[in-house]
Amino acid sequence: MRDVTVRFAGLTALDTVSFTVAPGSVHALIGPNGAGKSTCFNVLSGLCRPAAGRVLLGDTELTGRPPHRIAALGVARTFQNIVTTAGTVADNLMLGRHALSRAGFTASALGLPRARREQREHLARAREIAELVGLGAHFDAPVALLSYGDRKRVELARALCLEPRVLLLDEPVAGMNGAERARTAEVVGTVREQLGLSVVLVEHDMGLVMRLADEVTVLDFGRPIAHGTPDEVRRHPEVLRAYLGTGADEEDAA
Numbered sequence: 001m002r003d004v005t006v007r008f009a010g011l012t013a014l015d016t017v018s019f020t021v022a023p024g025s026v027h028a029l030i031g032p033n034g035a036g037k038s039t040c041f042n043v044l045s046g047l048c049r050p051a052a053g054r055v056l057l058g059d060t061e062l063t064g065r066p067p068h069r070i071a072a073l074g075v076a077r078t079f080q081n082i083v084t085t086a087g088t089v090a091d092n093l094m095l096g097r098h099a100l101s102r103a104g105f106t107a108s109a110l111g112l113p114r115a116r117r118e119q120r121e122h123l124a125r126a127r128e129i130a131e132l133v134g135l136g137a138h139f140d141a142p143v144a145l146l147s148y149g150d151r152k153r154v155e156l157a158r159a160l161c162l163e164p165r166v167l168l169l170d171e172p173v174a175g176m177n178g179a180e181r182a183r184t185a186e187v188v189g190t191v192r193e194q195l196g197l198s199v200v201l202v203e204h205d206m207g208l209v210m211r212l213a214d215e216v217t218v219l220d221f222g223r224p225i226a227h228g229t230p231d232e233v234r235r236h237p238e239v240l241r242a243y244l245g246t247g248a249d250e251e252d253a254a
């Protein structure tokens, strides 16, 4: 992201924000409520068009492209709130693979051999992804019957079904209990390692950020105030003042 500015009416939600996500790394965006983290995600995933600045994936220009194009180019995201409720885990993951399907709707509907073969391959890959995030045993279970933590991981798996190069995780452990948080942290680590993708993470759970992130960008009132490793950032005077004060103390105490 280079020099991105976003304005809503009179308010500048992002003010010339730049950061680079190193390939294969976990990059966290943190900051107090209203700092601009969600707006950053919305810019990265194409839901929000910046007034100025650019978003690049390698050399590919993403700025101004619609969300489905950005997803097809390799940037997948999850949302803060769970969006999957209907169908089985398999159904939801197959929806995630739909964008990759070549055979087309008509061929699939007619059950043509190529479409059937493709469908089988997608299902096999969806199952692999479900296993990777720890949902293998629930593959054919209705999502509505799963625990909250498992449902959040269905969202993660669905995003992974796009075979992204970059995964945007918007508060992946929000609302989870301690055990579920630990499990999800482990899954994110595994996913990054095994799929070799880059992860951009917005998360209020500082313990998780400190554990998972290679680099952290701190936003405050739409401006980046610090950037560095988790250790650098947690010691940064501006960060301590603006935001981490209590979070850092709590974590040290833990």
Ligand SMILES: Nc1ncnc2c1ncn2[C@@H]1O[C@H](COP(=O)(O)OP(=O)(O)OP(=O)(O)O)[C@@H](O)[C@H]1O
Residues within 6 Å of the ligand: 008, 009, 011, 012, 013, 031, 032, 033, 034, 035, 036, 037, 038, 039, 040
């Ligand atoms: N669609 C919108 N219209 C008007 N103002 C908006 C809109 N979206 C965000 N804002 C404002 O932009 C600023 C940044 O909001 P944003 O949601 O990006 O912050 P955040 O860091 O994600 O906060 P939180 O941690 O609470 O999710 C806030 O002042 C917010 O009220």
